[in-house]
Amino acid sequence: MATQVNHNQTADETIHGRGLRMTDQRRAVYDVLMGERDHPTAVEVFTRVRAKVPTISLATVYNCLDTLTGCGLVKTVTHEREPARYCPNLKEHAHFFCEACGAVIDLPLRTRKRAEDVWDFPGEFSISHHEVSFSGTCPKCSAKAAKSNKR
Amino acid sequence: MATQVNHNQTADETIHGRGLRMTDQRRAVYDVLMGERDHPTAVEVFTRVRAKVPTISLATVYNCLDTLTGCGLVKTVTHEREPARYCPNLKEHAHFFCEACGAVIDLPLRTRKRAEDVWDFPGEFSISHHEVSFSGTCPKCSAKAAKSNKR
DNA sequence: AATCTTAATTGGAATAATTCTTGATAAGCA
DNA sequence: TGCTTATCAAGAATTATTCCAATTAAGATT
Numbered sequence: 001m002a003t004q005v006n007h008n009q010t011a012d013e014t015i016h017g018r019g020l021r022m023t024d025q026r027r028a029v030y031d032v033l034m035g036e037r038d039h040p041t042a043v044e045v046f047t048r049v050r051a052k053v054p055t056i057s058l059a060t061v062y063n064c065l066d067t068l069t070g071c072g073l074v075k076t077v078t079h080e081r082e083p084a085r086y087c088p089n090l091k092e093h094a095h096f097f098c099e100a101c102g103a104v105i106d107l108p109l110r111t112r113k114r115a116e117d118v119w120d121f122p123g124e125f126s127i128s129h130h131e132v133s134f135s136g137t138c139p140k141c142s143a144k145a146a147k148s149n150k151r
Numbered sequence: 152m153a154t155q156v157n158h159n160q161t162a163d164e165t166i167h168g169r170g171l172r173m174t175d176q177r178r179a180v181y182d183v184l185m186g187e188r189d190h191p192t193a194v195e196v197f198t199r200v201r202a203k204v205p206t207i208s209l210a211t212v213y214n215c216l217d218t219l220t221g222c223g224l225v226k227t228v229t230h231e232r233e234p235a236r237y238c239p240n241l242k243e244h245a246h247f248f249c250e251a252c253g254a255v256i257d258l259p260l261r262t263r264k265r266a267e268d269v270w271d272f273p274g275e276f277s278i279s280h281h282e283v284s285f286s287g288t289c290p291k292c293s294a295k296a297a298k299s300n301k302r
Numbered sequence: 303a304a305t306c307t308t309a310a311t312t313g314g315a316a317t318a319a320t321t322c323t324t325g326a327t328a329a330g331c332a
Numbered sequence: 333t334g335c336t337t338a339t340c341a342a343g344a345a346t347t348a349t350t351c352c353a354a355t356t357a358a359g360a361t362t
Contacts, residue, residue, distance in 0.1 A: 312353100
């Protein structure tokens with residue numbers, strides 16, 4: 001089931017719209033993701049959230065992340081066998097994983113392109129999600145590598 | 152480092168070219184992947200390979216899959232938190248994951264499109280890998296759903 | 303405000319995929 | 333044939349995540 005979100009709604013409204021409650025824990029997890037928009041793992045979210053809600057448990061962080069993604073407020077980012085990462089950027093974008101420094105960078109969509117124009121779907125598929133990811137070296141690490149090569 | 156393969160080489164030659172040995176186990180794992188070109192997990196490869204090499208261990212299957220992917224003969228396919236799957240299709244393609252029946256389907260590239268034309272790379276990135284995946288319902292399951300809705 | 307109902311949180315145990323370790327085996331070369 | 337090194341096997345260890353059962357908290361109702 002595709003998760004659709006009305007972007008004019010606040011997170012609270014979205015949560016309530018599903019018959020769920022906006023608890024301190026959920027808000028704290030959501031705030032952490034919105035605050036520093038890198039792509040933290042569940043454990044990283046956990047350590048950050050504890051600054052605000054010191055009694056929160058890791059299980060609750062997992063629960064909160066589940067409900068937030070279920071409501072379409074947050075997206076899960078997977079890369080190889082690494083722990084899942086979480087991203088509050090709801091605009092369509094891809095991810096770049098830097099193999100040198102581990103950074104995860106959002107790549108905004110430049111041209112809207114229908115998937116069917118690029119990929120050959122043999123039959124009547126119904127698409128609910130898609131994910132695009134790149135890996136390699138980010139600009140910073142590429143520059144560093146170029147400099148140390150010159151020496 | 153991008154893993155490049157000379158498509159005119161046999162798997163044996165590619166393996167040897169890396170100073171590695173083509174053992175019975177490695178060949179059996181490779182043959183399983185080439186034989187039935189679905190996208191088996193390591194455990195599925197394990198059970199299939201045991202028909203030919205009954206003494207093989209799961210650890211060895213993991214090792215073989217690692218060396219084969221390291222040599223660029225096989226690709227790893229990841230989807231959400233599910234176990235890794237393996238794919239011997241070296242042509243550029245995306246994957247479709249059917250949420251109803253679990254099938255994994257290769258989607259060939261229709262139009263070659265430079266990544267930079269579609270996604271906005273803010274700076275000098277160097278891309279070594281990329282992966283595109285879709286999920287939803289495959290043609291078979293879509294048809295089934297349509298039929299049962301009519302009833 | 304007190305009570306009720308149900309959702310949410312906790313902490314710990316359980317699970318599952320994968321990796322690591324160590325000793326045995328086998329390849330290929332001198 | 334012996335030597336060196338890669339590879340394999342079996343099981344233990346690791347790690348991310350999920351599950352479970354008991355407690356706590358929200359929000360609705362009286």
